Every structure is written in C-alpha cells, then in structure tokens.
Amino acid sequence: MAYNQQKIEQAQKLFAEALQIIKENAYCVPADKVPTADAIANLVGKEIRWNCQAAQDVAYEVLTEVNEHTLAERFHEVAADHNRTFDLEQV
Numbered sequence: 001m002a003y004n005q006q007k008i009e010q011a012q013k014l015f016a017e018a019l020q021i022i023k024e025n026a027y028c029v030p031a032d033k034v035p036t037a038d039a040i041a042n043l044v045g046k047e048i049r050w051n052c053q054a055a056q057d058v059a060y061e062v063l064t065e066v067n068e069h070t071l072a073e074r075f076h077e078v079a080a081d082h083n084r085t086f087d088l089e090q091v
Contacts (some may be wrong), residue, residue, distance in 0.1 A: 018043060053083070 048054035063072035
C-alpha cells in the first residue's frame with residue numbers, strides 16, 4: 001500500500017473530531033477544560049481494552065514518534081522491570 005497524504009490528513013481530522021466528542025461527552029466538566037492528553041488516553045484505553053502491556057507499547061511508540069528516543073528507551077526499561085516484578089510478561 002502506498003503512502004497517501006490525503007488519507008493521513010483525513011485520519012487526523014477524524015481523530016480531532018473524535019477527541020472533541022470525547023471531551024464533550026465523557027467528562028463532567030466543560031469540554032474546553034478537558035486536557036487533550038486526557039481525551040487521547042480515554043480513547044486509547046477503550047481501544048486497547050485497558051490492556052496494561054498494550055498501554056506500555058502505546059506510550060513507548062508515542063515517545064518515539066515525538067523523537068524522545070532516549071526517554072522511550074528508559075521508559076521501556078522501567079516497564080520491563082515493572083512487568084517482571086508483577087509477572088506480566090517474561091522478559
């Protein structure tokens with residue numbers, strides 16, 4: 001499948017609309033008082049069905065996407081240690 005800038009822009013618009021819907025309907029405060037990060041977390045949490053390891057993967061990928069590679073790697077190490085401690089995965 002080829003890279004399609006128009007489809008990416010469409011997805012970004014849909015994502016912005018989804019965030020606004022969450023801000024307006026998932027909180028007991030006015031939408032303009034809901035931090036975007038909270039709305040994103042709400043959407044992602046529902047999409048991954050509150051799977052802790054999937055949440056860790058999302059956090060790592062977001063940090064990588066915004067070019068926080070060192071922080072992403074350190075987060076990955078902390079998450080792996082956490083998972084070993086709580087037997088969430090065999091690392």
